[in-house]
Amino acid sequence: MCYVFFIGFVIGVWPESKSFSDEGMGPIPSKWRGICQLTKNGSRCNRKLIGARYFSKGYLAYASMVNSTAAKSIQPNARDYAGHGSHTLSTAGGNFVPRASAFGNGNGTAKGGSPKARVAAYKVCWPPINDNECFDADILAAFEAAISDGVDVLSVSLGGEAVEFFNDGIAIGSFHAVKKGITVVSSAGNSGPTPGSVSNVAPWMLTVGASTIDREFSNYVALGNKKHLKGASLSSTGLPAEKFYPLMSASDAKATNASASEAQLCKPGTLDKKKAEGKILVCVRGENARANKGQQAILAGAVGMILVNDKLSGNEIIADPHLLPASHVNFSDGESVFAYIKSTKIPMAYITRVKTELGTKPAPFMASFSSRGPNPVEQSILKPDITAPGVSIIAAYTQATGPTDGEFDTRRVPFNTESGTSMSCPHVSGIVGLLKTLHPTWTPAAIKSAIMTTARKRDNNNGTMLDSSKARATPFAYGAGHVQPNSAMDPGLVYDLTTDDYLNFLCARGYNETLLKVFSKEPHKCPKAYSLSDFNYPSITVPNLRDTPVTVTRRVKNVGSPGTYVVRVKEPVGVSVTVKPGTLQFKSNGEEKKFKVVLKAKVQGPQDYVFGELKWTDGKHNVRSPIVVMHY
The missing domain is CATH 3.50.30.30 (Glucose Oxidase; domain 1)
Known part of the structure; x- marks a missing residue:
C-alpha cells in the first residue's frame, strides 16, 4: 500500500534530559557519525544531535518493477528536496532562532515545541511514481530504525486512506513503537471537511487535526x-x-x-x-x-x-x-x-x-481541509483525538526548492509558511517531548490522555469552536478539543492503557493468533469475552445506541495529589447519561478507580450523531472526555 495524501518524514525526539551514555542511549548509529559534534573518543555526542537517515528499498523495488524512467535519475539520500521534512522537524524540535520571518512577515524568535530536544529525521517518501510515493516497506524500516535508535517521540506527518490495522504500515509500526514506550503522534489527514475522511485511526496513535491561530x-x-x-x-x-x-x-x-x-x-x-x-x-x-x-x-x-x-x-x-x-x-x-x-x-x-x-478573532477555528470523523475503521474510537495549529505556520524550510515547491519558483528562503495536519502534528509532538521530560514514567497512553482531557473547546471569543463555515464544530473535527500544553502538565487523572489492552482491542475486532503476530511476537490469549465499550479510551463513543441501554466502563489513575473528584455530565441531545459512582476519592498518587457510564435513549429520533461531555473535577483539575453517540 502507498501513502499519497501528504508526504513527510518521521521525526524522533529525545528530550534534553536524556544523555548519551553507556547507561542511556548507547552508541550513535554509524550512519550518523560526523553529523554531530563528537567527543574525543569519537563515539558520543556532547552537543545537540541532529541526525538524518533515509529508507528507499521499497520505493526502488516498485520503480524497478514498473520500469520507471523518472526514478532511475534519483540518487536516494536524506536531503529534504520538498521542504516538508524541514518544516515539520523544526516545528517539533527546532531551537530558538531570533529574527525569523516569512518574507518579512511574522517577525520574531522561532522555536519548536521541544526547543532543546535531540532530533532525527527518517525520510521515507520520494517523487511519485503512478501517484505512489511512500511505501510500507520503507515506513516500517524507518519505524524499526527509530525504535532501535531509542527515540522517545515519533512525529508522523504522513498517511493515507484508513484501512484495517493489519494492512496499515503506520499502524503496525506505531504499535511496535508504543510497546517500547514511544509516543507516536500522527496527522489526521487533509481530506476534510468530508465526514469519515480521517486517517491514522489506530487507538495507540495520537491523531491530530488542524485549526487556525490568532x-x-x-x-x-x-x-x-x-x-x-x-x-x-x-x-x-x-x-x-x-x-x-x-x-x-x-x-x-x-x-x-x-x-x-x-x-x-x-x-x-x-x-x-x-x-x-x-x-x-x-x-x-x-x-x-x-x-x-x-x-x-x-x-x-x-x-x-x-x-x-x-x-x-x-x-x-x-x-x-x-x-x-x-x-x-x-x-x-x-x-x-x-x-x-x-x-x-x-x-x-x-x-x-x-x-x-495579531489577536484576530475568532481563533482557533477548524481548517476546512482537516479530515473529519467518524472513524471509518472502528467507529467506537473517536478520531481525530485533538486539534492543534495547522494553518499558515512559520517554520524552517529547505534551500533545495522554492517556497511554493514548484519548478517555476527560483526563490530560496530559510523560513516558510505551510498549512496542513502535517503542520499541526509536530506541534503536539513537541508538547509530548516536554511532557516526557516532566513525567518520564508516563506511558504513551497516559501522555495522550493528559493532552486530550485538558483540551479546550472554546475560541478567543469565549464561544464554542467553529468550523470554517461558521457552524459549530463537533468532536469529529477537533476530537477532545484544542491542545493546551500548560494544562496537560498537570491533568489530575489519566486514562491509562497497556499493550495487552491494545491486543484485547484487536481481539474484539476478530483478530486471530496469526493476525496478532503482526503486532506482537509474544503469544497473546484473547479473553473469552471482551467488549469495545470497556476499552479505556479518554473519549467515549457509542456508535449504536438503540432501545437497549449501553454501559461503558472506564478507569482513571490519579497522577496528582490525593483528592475527591465529582462527575459532571453534559448529556447528548435525546440521551440520558448516568455515571456510577458519581464521586471518586483518591488517597495516593498512582491509585486507580473504575466507574461505569450508562447511556440510554430518552426518545426515538432520526438517526444521527449527538455530542456531550463527561468531566471529573476536584475544583482544580477538570478531566474532560467527549461523548459521541449515534442515536437511532
Whole structure:
C-alpha cells in the first residue's frame, strides 16, 4: 500500500534530559557519525544531535518493477528536496532562532515545541511514481530504525486512506513503537471537511487535526464599487502601481480548447494570454494547488490574482507565498467579487500589500481541509483525538526548492509558511517531548490522555469552536478539543492503557493468533469475552445506541495529589447519561478507580450523531472526555 495524501518524514525526539551514555542511549548509529559534534573518543555526542537517515528499498523495488524512467535519475539520500521534512522537524524540535520571518512577515524568535530536544529525521517518501510515493516497506524500516535508535517521540506527518490495522504500515509500526514506550503522534489527514475522511485511526496513535491561530497575514481587495474585502496572502511583491487594474473572471479568459469550468480553476493550459494580460484574474479554489493557480495567472500575463473559496472551503483562507500579487478571500466575499464583475462593463480592482495582524478573532477555528470523523475503521474510537495549529505556520524550510515547491519558483528562503495536519502534528509532538521530560514514567497512553482531557473547546471569543463555515464544530473535527500544553502538565487523572489492552482491542475486532503476530511476537490469549465499550479510551463513543441501554466502563489513575473528584455530565441531545459512582476519592498518587457510564435513549429520533461531555473535577483539575453517540 502507498501513502499519497501528504508526504513527510518521521521525526524522533529525545528530550534534553536524556544523555548519551553507556547507561542511556548507547552508541550513535554509524550512519550518523560526523553529523554531530563528537567527543574525543569519537563515539558520543556532547552537543545537540541532529541526525538524518533515509529508507528507499521499497520505493526502488516498485520503480524497478514498473520500469520507471523518472526514478532511475534519483540518487536516494536524506536531503529534504520538498521542504516538508524541514518544516515539520523544526516545528517539533527546532531551537530558538531570533529574527525569523516569512518574507518579512511574522517577525520574531522561532522555536519548536521541544526547543532543546535531540532530533532525527527518517525520510521515507520520494517523487511519485503512478501517484505512489511512500511505501510500507520503507515506513516500517524507518519505524524499526527509530525504535532501535531509542527515540522517545515519533512525529508522523504522513498517511493515507484508513484501512484495517493489519494492512496499515503506520499502524503496525506505531504499535511496535508504543510497546517500547514511544509516543507516536500522527496527522489526521487533509481530506476534510468530508465526514469519515480521517486517517491514522489506530487507538495507540495520537491523531491530530488542524485549526487556525490568532495571527493572520492579511491584505485587502478593493473593488471598483468601493467594497473592501479582507484576504490572506504572503505575496512577496505588490502591484506595479497604486491604481485600479481591470478585473476578470478566469472563466472569461479561457483558452479556445479549454472549458469554462477548468479555466475558472486556473488549471495549466486553460488560460488565453491575449485575454488575461494586464488584468487581475479571479480563480476558484480546488483541484490544483493554490500556488499553481498563481503560476498559471503569471504565465497568462496577469498582474494579480484573487483566489476565491468554493462553498466547501467556506471561511478558511490561507496565506500562500505567491509569486504575483494575490489575495485569498472566503466564499461569501468571492460571491461579492463575481457579482461585481457581472454588474459592470468595466470591472476594476486593486490588491494591497501584505501585513501581519495579531489577536484576530475568532481563533482557533477548524481548517476546512482537516479530515473529519467518524472513524471509518472502528467507529467506537473517536478520531481525530485533538486539534492543534495547522494553518499558515512559520517554520524552517529547505534551500533545495522554492517556497511554493514548484519548478517555476527560483526563490530560496530559510523560513516558510505551510498549512496542513502535517503542520499541526509536530506541534503536539513537541508538547509530548516536554511532557516526557516532566513525567518520564508516563506511558504513551497516559501522555495522550493528559493532552486530550485538558483540551479546550472554546475560541478567543469565549464561544464554542467553529468550523470554517461558521457552524459549530463537533468532536469529529477537533476530537477532545484544542491542545493546551500548560494544562496537560498537570491533568489530575489519566486514562491509562497497556499493550495487552491494545491486543484485547484487536481481539474484539476478530483478530486471530496469526493476525496478532503482526503486532506482537509474544503469544497473546484473547479473553473469552471482551467488549469495545470497556476499552479505556479518554473519549467515549457509542456508535449504536438503540432501545437497549449501553454501559461503558472506564478507569482513571490519579497522577496528582490525593483528592475527591465529582462527575459532571453534559448529556447528548435525546440521551440520558448516568455515571456510577458519581464521586471518586483518591488517597495516593498512582491509585486507580473504575466507574461505569450508562447511556440510554430518552426518545426515538432520526438517526444521527449527538455530542456531550463527561468531566471529573476536584475544583482544580477538570478531566474532560467527549461523548459521541449515534442515536437511532
